[in-house]
Amino acid sequence: MDVDGRVQRLGGRHSIAINARLVAATNRDLKAMVADGKFREDLYFRLNVVPLRIPPLRERPEDIPVMLTAFLESLSRKYGARKRLAPEVLQALSDYHYPGNVRELE
Incomplete structure (x- = not known):
């Protein structure tokens, strides 16, 4: 253009x-x-007209449970099976570093 x-x-x-x-x-x-x-x-x-910086997932661990919930809901709709994460699994996933960022979490 x-x-x-x-x-x-x-x-x-x-x-x-x-x-x-x-x-x-x-x-x-x-x-x-x-x-x-x-x-x-x-x-x-x-x-670089309107730059946006979105910090990597490791800098915003509070977003991990929200994203996991959204991913699980999407998969539940797709496969018709409602699943939940055990608290210890959620904690382990929240503590992980995610070098692959959101793609790795998904």
Whole structure:
């Protein structure tokens, strides 16, 4: 998409006006990568219009029981079997470090 909000289909001859927003995520420090010359500065500033930092799961353990409940409810609906976690299982899952973040919890 160019700055005027137009795109051209791959192999196309004409550009098309669109109204879109892009949401991008990374686990890299793009600002440092720009400083090191490993990421384009112009792209960084186009992507970094409204930066949001969501801390990793290990920094917000209070979210783990809420997420587990949501995951279990979803699986219960999918498979038609209501399941619950024993308190000691919930505690063990809450104490884990989760290097894979939410994907690992799920």
